[in-house]
Amino acid sequence: MKKIINDPEHAVQDMIKGLVAAYPKQLKQITGTNVIIRKEAPVATKVGLVSGGGSGHEPAHAGYIGKGMLDAAVVGEVFTSPTPDQVLEAIKAVDSGAGVLLIIKNYTGDVMNFEMAAEMAEAEGIQVDKVIVNDDVAVENSTATTGRRGIAGTVLVHKIAGAMAEQGASLKEVKDIAEKVIAGVRSMGVATAACTVPAAGKQSFELAEDEMEIGIGIHGEPGIERKKLSSAAEIAQQLTDKILADLDFKDSEVAVMINGLGSTPEMELYIVNQTVQGILAEHEIKVSHTFVGEYMTALEMAGCSVTLLKVDKELKALLDAPSTALAFKM
Amino acid sequence: MKKIINDPEHAVQDMIKGLVAAYPKQLKQITGTNVIIRKEAPVATKVGLVSGGGSGHEPAHAGYIGKGMLDAAVVGEVFTSPTPDQVLEAIKAVDSGAGVLLIIKNYTGDVMNFEMAAEMAEAEGIQVDKVIVNDDVAVENSTATTGRRGIAGTVLVHKIAGAMAEQGASLKEVKDIAEKVIAGVRSMGVATAACTVPAAGKQSFELAEDEMEIGIGIHGEPGIERKKLSSAAEIAQQLTDKILADLDFKDSEVAVMINGLGSTPEMELYIVNQTVQGILAEHEIKVSHTFVGEYMTALEMAGCSVTLLKVDKELKALLDAPSTALAFKM
Amino acid sequence: MDHLQVNHVYQWMQITNDKIQKNKETLTSLDQAIGDGDHGINMARGFQEVMNKLDTENYEHVADMLKDIAMTLMSKVGGAAGPLYGTAFLKMSTRLKEQDATYGNFSQAIIEAVNGVKQRGKAEIGEKTMVDVWSAVADQMSKENHFSADLIVNTAKEAMESTKEMMATKGRAAYLKERSVGHMDPGSVSSFYLFEALAEVIAEEG
Amino acid sequence: MDHLQVNHVYQWMQITNDKIQKNKETLTSLDQAIGDGDHGINMARGFQEVMNKLDTENYEHVADMLKDIAMTLMSKVGGAAGPLYGTAFLKMSTRLKEQDATYGNFSQAIIEAVNGVKQRGKAEIGEKTMVDVWSAVADQMSKENHFSADLIVNTAKEAMESTKEMMATKGRAAYLKERSVGHMDPGSVSSFYLFEALAEVIAEEG
Ligand SMILES: Nc1ncnc2c1ncn2[C@@H]1O[C@H](COP(=O)(O)OP(=O)(O)O)[C@@H](O)[C@H]1O
Ligand SMILES: Nc1ncnc2c1ncn2[C@@H]1O[C@H](COP(=O)(O)OP(=O)(O)O)[C@@H](O)[C@H]1O
Ligand SMILES: [Mg+2]
Ligand SMILES: [Mg+2]
Ligand SMILES: [Mg+2]
Numbered sequence A, B: 001m002k003k004i005i006n007d008p009e010h011a012v013q014d015m016i017k018g019l020v021a022a023y024p025k026q027l028k029q030i031t032g033t034n035v036i037i038r039k040e041a042p043v044a045t046k047v048g049l050v051s052g053g054g055s056g057h058e059p060a061h062a063g064y065i066g067k068g069m070l071d072a073a074v075v076g077e078v079f080t081s082p083t084p085d086q087v088l089e090a091i092k093a094v095d096s097g098a099g100v101l102l103i104i105k106n107y108t109g110d111v112m113n114f115e116m117a118a119e120m121a122e123a124e125g126i127q128v129d130k131v132i133v134n135d136d137v138a139v140e141n142s143t144a145t146t147g148r149r150g151i152a153g154t155v156l157v158h159k160i161a162g163a164m165a166e167q168g169a170s171l172k173e174v175k176d177i178a179e180k181v182i183a184g185v186r187s188m189g190v191a192t193a194a195c196t197v198p199a200a201g202k203q204s205f206e207l208a209e210d211e212m213e214i215g216i217g218i219h220g221e222p223g224i225e226r227k228k229l230s231s232a233a234e235i236a237q238q239l240t241d242k243i244l245a246d247l248d249f250k251d252s253e254v255a256v257m258i259n260g261l262g263s264t265p266e267m268e269l270y271i272v273n274q275t276v277q278g279i280l281a282e283h284e285i286k287v288s289h290t291f292v293g294e295y296m297t298a299l300e301m302a303g304c305s306v307t308l309l310k311v312d313k314e315l316k317a318l319l320d321a322p323s324t325a326l327a328f329k330m
Numbered sequence C, D: 001m002d003h004l005q006v007n008h009v010y011q012w013m014q015i016t017n018d019k020i021q022k023n024k025e026t027l028t029s030l031d032q033a034i035g036d037g038d039h040g041i042n043m044a045r046g047f048q049e050v051m052n053k054l055d056t057e058n059y060e061h062v063a064d065m066l067k068d069i070a071m072t073l074m075s076k077v078g079g080a081a082g083p084l085y086g087t088a089f090l091k092m093s094t095r096l097k098e099q100d101a102t103y104g105n106f107s108q109a110i111i112e113a114v115n116g117v118k119q120r121g122k123a124e125i126g127e128k129t130m131v132d133v134w135s136a137v138a139d140q141m142s143k144e145n146h147f148s149a150d151l152i153v154n155t156a157k158e159a160m161e162s163t164k165e166m167m168a169t170k171g172r173a174a175y176l177k178e179r180s181v182g183h184m185d186p187g188s189v190s191s192f193y194l195f196e197a198l199a200e201v202i203a204e205e206g
């Protein structure tokens, strides 16, 4: 895959500069770091929300900075968790005294680096707590292993926790609502083509013209099973079935996210959505919100993921709350 | 390129169903047609705005339906202008009596089909006018030929004319502001990989690993020149130079759009933006707004386009006006 | 053949549709080379719909049949080819209204079709569009006084092939300027199929 | 060799860095097979920064040097490997604080490093991670009483190779379950380079 970049070594820094240059009224880079914060951070008396991870997932995570969502995004190298010193800078920049919640996706690297930063911040007297998102049902949820990955469902955690924080909730309340989302959100993805990390220069895996990988993550890694490429309806069925088998959604109302991984046209995402909505209707599961688009990508990987979040009155209201985040305006 | 679809013949219809199912509170399909309209259309006393064209450009055009933007999008087959009967349905559905403006991209097919629809609508007593967007400086602006193509700059016409209409302007006023945008908007694109029309089943052209096409449109067609792939900075310079050479932007203020064509990661769009902003600063051209993302795509084509729009106080205010369109929330 | 009757026009469409379905990929490839790669798809969809339409209706007059063909192409093909083919058939229908499709009337109808296409598309001969094939056939037919299969097919073929070395100034291929040279115009090729089919109907009748 | 001195640790890092730069693509390919394809890139960036750091500072004590190595790796590598390698060197630094890096102290330091890595990553032996190489080396060293190049390199090599047939239960490779079998663990390979470099320093000194 060809890249429109200058130098793989500076791709992340060039991106950050281009991003902040595009939206100077909303975003600010902390000088000398790869941390992007909400222009007006720290917001007085508000709990600060910090997320982040490797880059290559754009619009995640900087696209979710804004009123009603995140206060900071820590940007790592491509698919590489940022380091504790960077996360610490973010925590310090957004702490108004009301404490800071870290929204971490469940990857060994992310968890370790963010936790180390939290320890450092606590040592500096900042109140820090964390939640770990692990919505990917493709991976077994076992304590003996690394456990489930955090994928597109993370965006809904950002949205809901962000709305809660914006309403003036305490750190504990914001953490609790984030945990509530995590408890009720499930995702699963499929890839029809891999991606190329700029510095690696070659595709992370290869698929034949008639193959797909089921249960992929968002780092260009292979999935849990290689299969013959099937129709959009069959793919949607397979992903949704796995999600519905994992958590009891009976008599629930849900928010749906159909997330593009990078190079899959929006047309195809809507085609997938058509089947997903049909399946939910069959199961008599009501849909409160649907989000179709690129929310959590893996560079130019082709494919998509389906996310379902169980919602109630509280979560629906928080989903509907205003947000000025570039990639999630409400 | 693999497709996550059910059947190429029904891809457009499946997409429309999936789209309306996702946003039932905002969008409505006119039964039996490929026309999508704003749920509350016709909006009393407001001039109706109709755009459209072939599909494969998502989020264009249905993503621009909403308060403050379009009233209807007419969806053709992939890269194929919709037919006059479909456009006529859209015109009839959005006309509140205040008249309807057609926003047409300058392609022979689109112009003919929309014009025929306009003639039919007029015959039915509806006041219809049109503007033709031709922002692509890659193509010569000659009356002896087909003339310039309409590409990503069209989205800014939608936004500004939409805001004007929402404010209660007359058909003439809405048309005039659209013409003002068209007079001041210029774009140019580059592709690093072609796309595959689902029903065609093979890539529209092939590029070697170190090649790019400069001056491409949004229909998978080759551009005006094949070149060695260069850096993001060089590409940005080339596109911007051509735009600046075409229209006198001296002492102007501009809105910038960096548009992804489909599979180019957002990271790369921001890297391009970084250079574009630098070039504008060198020319002492002030930037009022920057939009980076996928606004007018060509399925999974890789590449991007740069758009500059000359703005003044009036256009800036209209750009800032609220919009509920899915792909252009303000 | 003395004059074209309803069953001839039906056959004409049927053979045209067969040729287009069979050569769908050829047309699409030609359009990929200098356009956007949908011409085969568009024409195949449109002419299939024409056949569906003709199979569900009964026609007494050629003009009525041509009108339905026109409306179907107009509302099912889309793109540039849709309105142009639609206009061509509509003009033929108008010219033949309440007339027999004798050679004289029919060749007149083809001339009207060409004029309609030129007006709609603002293209002239030599701009590498379907106008090149239609004009050549209309010209040739106006010089004769009887249906001649060979003449029609040869004229259409030559005109189609002549588009290969032209530089496009109308339609999408115009964007490519010099790069459009060396490829036949897709709309001219589909127009050739149409006239080739007409020639076959004429030849069949003798 | 009697004990590791500042110049030895410098050489150790220099040789490690050389190996990692040279094998950057190998590490990345291994990580593409069962991870996310960045291990070579991360390690190459991190160890280059270590050398940059060591080249701008003067160290009297091994512990100080190890601490800077730790902090550099921690803040430049990222991902899973960054905190783990960082922790390993930090633990070594702490154990050797105000001590000479005699064989006894150094092998103790390696044990502390292993414990730190295990704790940080919550991985045990046999889970197909760098713990497999570090534990094997620490174990072997604790059984000896003098620096032995051969023993270190052989132990590390064997442990690295043993990861090939393991099924991963920690790190990214765990997502692949059975499909992780048949590839060596990238972090174990980079750890092997580190111990191979250490062995070369020891061998050089005799
Ligand atoms: N202005 C025009 N006048 C006459 N024919 C035209 C004109 N523009 C295009 N055409 C014809 O239409 C053909 C392309 O049709 P098609 O591919 O279906 O539409 P589109 O170009 O909209 O994709 C061209 O090959 C050409 O013969
Ligand atoms: N929990 C863990 N404990 C010990 N080592 C681990 C653990 N998780 C991962 N590793 C090591 O880290 C290596 C991967 O490092 P790297 O690719 O740089 O980070 P990431 O997996 O975040 O992309 C693995 O090959 C493995 O040796
Ligand atoms: Mg990584
Ligand atoms: Mg077309
Ligand atoms: Mg075409």
Ligand SMILES: [Mg+2]
Pocket: D031, D035, D036, D037, D038, D039, D079
């Ligand atoms: Mg890795």
